[in-house]
Amino acid sequence: xxxxxxxxxxxxxxxxxxxxxxxxxxxxxxxxxxxxxxxxxxxxxxxxxxxxxxxxxxxxxxxxxxxxxxxxxxxxxxxxxxxxxxxxxxxxxxxxxx
Numbered sequence: 001x002x003x004x005x006x007x008x009x010x011x012x013x014x015x016x017x018x019x020x021x022x023x024x025x026x027x028x029x030x031x032x033x034x035x036x037x038x039x040x041x042x043x044x045x046x047x048x049x050x051x052x053x054x055x056x057x058x059x060x061x062x063x064x065x066x067x068x069x070x071x072x073x074x075x076x077x078x079x080x081x082x083x084x085x086x087x088x089x090x091x092x093x094x095x096x097x098x
Contacts, residue, residue, distance in 0.1 A: 005031075005070040011062040014054065016045075017070065024059065031070055 007017035007025065016034075017025045024045045026032040034045040034054075043056040 001074055001076075003072045003074060005072065006067065007070050008065070008067050009063045010066050011059055012064065013062045014059065016054070016059060018059070018063065021056070025070065027070075031072060 005019055005023075005025065007019055007027075009018040010016070010027070011018075015027050017027050017031075019025065021043070022036050024034045024036070026034060026047065032048060034047060036043070036045055038044070039053065039055075044053045045056070045059065046053055
């Protein structure tokens with residue numbers, strides 16, 4: 001499955017893209033969405049691993065209006081081949097009480 005995200009503004013200095021005020025993405029090989037919170041009355045964005053904060057005011061300074069589509073592929077669950085030959089008993093048969 002593919003998720004399409006429309007990035008409307010970018011900040012090339014910070015390598016960040018803005019979908020809207022609440023959704024900011026780190027534009028790397030694998031795009032990462034930053035978490036949005038309020039810190040001391042200011043809107044901030046946090047990087048997932050380091051926790052580094054970037055305020056909206058800082059992000060807004062270097063924004064350039066450029067629209068492009070960011071495509072991310074994802075899988076909800078891994079796909080397994082669950083078919084078993086008819087000669088073998090299924091694992092669920094061991095759980096049944098006779």
